[in-house]
Each structure stands twice: as C-alpha cells, then as structure tokens.
Amino acid sequence: MTHTVRIRPDAEWDLEDAARWYESQQQGLGQAFLNSVSESLHLIQENPLAFPRVHRDSRRALIRKFPFGVHFVISEDAVVVIAVMHGSRDPRRWKIRT
Numbered sequence: 001m002t003h004t005v006r007i008r009p010d011a012e013w014d015l016e017d018a019a020r021w022y023e024s025q026q027q028g029l030g031q032a033f034l035n036s037v038s039e040s041l042h043l044i045q046e047n048p049l050a051f052p053r054v055h056r057d058s059r060r061a062l063i064r065k066f067p068f069g070v071h072f073v074i075s076e077d078a079v080v081v082i083a084v085m086h087g088s089r090d091p092r093r094w095k096i097r098t
Helices: 009-025 029-046
Strands: 005-007 053-055 058-062 068-074 079-086
Touching (some): 005 029
Parallel strands (some): 005 079
Antiparallel strands (some): 053 058, 068 079
C-alpha cells in the first residue's frame, strides 16, 4: 500500500537549506542531495514501518550518500515529514517538531 507523504514547511526549509549548501560546495551536488532525498521519500511512501522509531512515534530514514535523515511520523491518513536533519545536529531541534 502506498501512503501519502506530506512535508511540513519546516522540513521543506531544511531541504532547501541543505541543497543550497551542497550546491555552494560543488555544482550539481545540491541536485544529487535532492535526488537521494526523493529516493528516501519513495521508500517511506512504500513502507513507512520499515524504518526504526527514534523518538516516541517518530521514525527516521537515512539518506543514501549523505549524512542526513528524514524524520517522520505516521498519522491516520498520511506520512508526515517533520524534519530533514544532518546526523550530527542536536536531536532536540527535530524532537520539538513532533
């Protein structure tokens, strides 16, 4: 069963900020980051329960080739992305979004 994925505005900002930073480091790297995030979102959409819980009801899918995770919760009608965060960031930053 495919689930609807909704991305909160804060998570959209996380994505845009990270993509801009990667693009500033090397041309095309920002798009590569977004492509990897898209792959992770597709996997989440297909089977959100495959990813481990990391805090209360929130789960995390790691992003291939980049040190980031997609943090999400499963609601009654959708999978809601609450953050896209670098693995070394303070976890309190995304936990307060749950």
